[in-house]
Amino acid sequence: YYDTTTVMDISLMFGALLAAALAGRYAKPVQWKRPTRMTIGAFIGGLMMGYGARLAFGCNIGAYFSGIASFSVHGWIWFVFAFLGSLIGVKLRPYCAYKN
Structure with a gap:
């Protein structure tokens, strides 16, 4: 049993991380x-x-x-x-x- 809202929220966070990585935002130190x-x-x-x-x-x-x-x-x-x-x-x- 999966709560669709939770799955959507987690997917949104991973998508944002992926977009930042593809944009090169992790090349610089945090x-x-x-x-x-x-x-x-x-x-x-x-x-x-x-x-x-x-x-x-x-x-x-x-x-x-x-x-x-x-x-x-x-x-x-x-x-x-x-x-x-x-x-x-x-x-x-x-x-x-x-x-x-």
């Missing part, structure tokens, strides 16, 4: 050390995405698509705030980016 700003930014971003998923009772994108498809106002509200959040994220991105 850089394990990350700047503190980047680590904090990734942590805060992950928390915000998780919080958004809880507010949407599951998948954020599912809340948008199912809301639009069912002609519900919440899908359009989601779109407006996701767009505004993206604008804010683009403005904040340089402060969390890796700097050589």
Whole structure:
């Protein structure tokens, strides 16, 4: 007995690894050390995405698509705030980016 979701998730990860290998991304040594700003930014971003998923009772994108498809106002509200959040994220991105 196989859960199709699990098989699909594992296949997706192996496919990403294969694509990276074929693109030559493993030719360079792996850089394990990350700047503190980047680590904090990734942590805060992950928390915000998780919080958004809880507010949407599951998948954020599912809340948008199912809301639009069912002609519900919440899908359009989601779109407006996701767009505004993206604008804010683009403005904040340089402060969390890796700097050589």
